Amino acid sequence: MTAYARRAWIVLWKDLLAERRSKENVNALLFFSILLLLLFEFALGPDRERLRAAMPGLLWLGFILAGLLGLGRSFMIERANDCWEGLRLAPGDKSAIYLGKLAGNIVLMTAVELVLIALFGFFYEVDLGPVAGPLAVVLVLGTIGLAAVGTLFAAMTAQVRARELLFPVLLLPVQVPLLLATVSLTQAVLSGQPLFESRHWLQLLAVADLVYVVIGLLTFEFILDA
Amino acid sequence: MITARHLGKSYGPTAVLEDISFELAAGESLAVLGPNGAGKTTLLRILATLCRPSAGQLMVGGVDALKQPDLARATIGVVAHASYVYEDLSALENLRFWTVLAGGDASPARLRGALAQVELDAVAHDRVRTFSAGMKRRLGLARVVLGRARLLLLDEPFTGLDQRGRKWLHEFLLAFKSAGGAVVVTTHSFPTGVGIADRVAILGGGRLLVDRSCADLGWEDIRRLYDSLTEGYGVTG
Numbered sequence A: 001m002t003a004y005a006r007r008a009w010i011v012l013w014k015d016l017l018a019e020r021r022s023k024e025n026v027n028a029l030l031f032f033s034i035l036l037l038l039l040f041e042f043a044l045g046p047d048r049e050r051l052r053a054a055m056p057g058l059l060w061l062g063f064i065l066a067g068l069l070g071l072g073r074s075f076m077i078e079r080a081n082d083c084w085e086g087l088r089l090a091p092g093d094k095s096a097i098y099l100g101k102l103a104g105n106i107v108l109m110t111a112v113e114l115v116l117i118a119l120f121g122f123f124y125e126v127d128l129g130p131v132a133g134p135l136a137v138v139l140v141l142g143t144i145g146l147a148a149v150g151t152l153f154a155a156m157t158a159q160v161r162a163r164e165l166l167f168p169v170l171l172l173p174v175q176v177p178l179l180l181a182t183v184s185l186t187q188a189v190l191s192g193q194p195l196f197e198s199r200h201w202l203q204l205l206a207v208a209d210l211v212y213v214v215i216g217l218l219t220f221e222f223i224l225d226a
Numbered sequence B: 001m002i003t004a005r006h007l008g009k010s011y012g013p014t015a016v017l018e019d020i021s022f023e024l025a026a027g028e029s030l031a032v033l034g035p036n037g038a039g040k041t042t043l044l045r046i047l048a049t050l051c052r053p054s055a056g057q058l059m060v061g062g063v064d065a066l067k068q069p070d071l072a073r074a075t076i077g078v079v080a081h082a083s084y085v086y087e088d089l090s091a092l093e094n095l096r097f098w099t100v101l102a103g104g105d106a107s108p109a110r111l112r113g114a115l116a117q118v119e120l121d122a123v124a125h126d127r128v129r130t131f132s133a134g135m136k137r138r139l140g141l142a143r144v145v146l147g148r149a150r151l152l153l154l155d156e157p158f159t160g161l162d163q164r165g166r167k168w169l170h171e172f173l174l175a176f177k178s179a180g181g182a183v184v185v186t187t188h189s190f191p192t193g194v195g196i197a198d199r200v201a202i203l204g205g206g207r208l209l210v211d212r213s214c215a216d217l218g219w220e221d222i223r224r225l226y227d228s229l230t231e232g233y234g235v236t237g
Helices: A001-023 A024-045 A049-074 A075-090 A095-123 A131-157 A163-190 A195-225 B040-046 B069-073 B092-101 B107-117 B134-147 B165-178 B219-230
Strands: B001-012 B014-024 B031-032 B055-060 B076-079 B152-155 B182-185 B198-205 B207-213
Touching: A001 A024, A001 A095, A001 B055, A001 B092, A024 A049, A024 A095, A049 A095, A049 A163, A075 A195, A075 B076, A095 A131, A095 A195, A131 A163, A131 A195, A163 A195, A163 B107, B001 B040, B014 B040, B014 B055, B014 B219, B031 B092, B040 B182, B040 B219, B055 B076, B069 B152, B092 B134, B092 B152, B134 B165, B152 B165, B152 B198, B165 B182, B198 B219, B207 B219
Parallel strands: B031 B182, B031 B198, B076 B152, B152 B182
Antiparallel strands: B001 B014, B001 B055, B198 B207
């Protein structure tokens, strides 16, 4: 393993280990997801057809709202005991820290999304088994984009007093292209269309992921040092 | 090791540091004294490249620390007020994290050795959440022991340490100096904090009031000098 990969890996290892022990984010996010599910059901009524039609949008709205909570807290661990300063002082390419943080956030978001999808499928009576493969592709691409930009903005706002307000204000507008693509692709997948028929959305999603990750890698050092 | 020329730091119209110039050679140590608000921590943060000065030049280990802070950081070890530890990780896991991140050798034997040095080997697998402030301070020192620093910057390092911890730190810093390392310590502790110093610098009102060799001065001389120079510069700590 290269020194760069070891540094990214140790950040991921540290974040997952701390999360596994404290369970601060996972517990809150799972509870929040269940609440969202109930709220959507109350808002749209008991009509299953209506709920199923709205499911792609609700699903990604749920992911983004959960992301606002989970990603926004991802740098809180660095604030305690001034670990942020320790990260700044660590020699070497700081983008490895971003990569480790991003990977940790992807793991956390994926875990929450899987639970949310299972709950949606169960409560809205949608059999997701036959579309699990294409849905997983959309899920992975959508989560990378959400986590890439979320990790960057979480770092940017971590040291700001009004971070709870600033984080969603920064994150949500940038999520629009991702939301358009992921909702359209999820809709196509759930209606049984092959994924390649919506390849323009898939391409948009892949390009947005690439752009967001590259921007994160290139700018993280300046954000950490700001 | 350090060449500071006319360093200054202002926050808006308020000058925190003004015209600070000094040099520190390898194998030499400097104790920075001053009342609260004199600018000691700000000076240390500038030397650590954590804070950019508003004016002046700074060379650390032959590197322009303002232009190439990342290069300078490779030679710097910092023990600040906060200990840079993760509460939900054990002492050993914390050391592993920081050592790998710094590109060092994180073999269990080496990490264990560092913990033994600071007398934390018995609690190596305990979560840091259960540690006292003094134990966290020791863990921070173990992180520095594992690093490859040639310049140590320590902000009130003796605070929170018991007698054994102070003695260990004193001996560690003397050994570090003997091996060619340079040390800057900010402190209020007479004579513990000043005990390892070759030179004493006294800050007052953001200015370097005196920079003298300890060879010419006894503890009482330093105390008298400190009292006379810092009178009128706020509350002494």
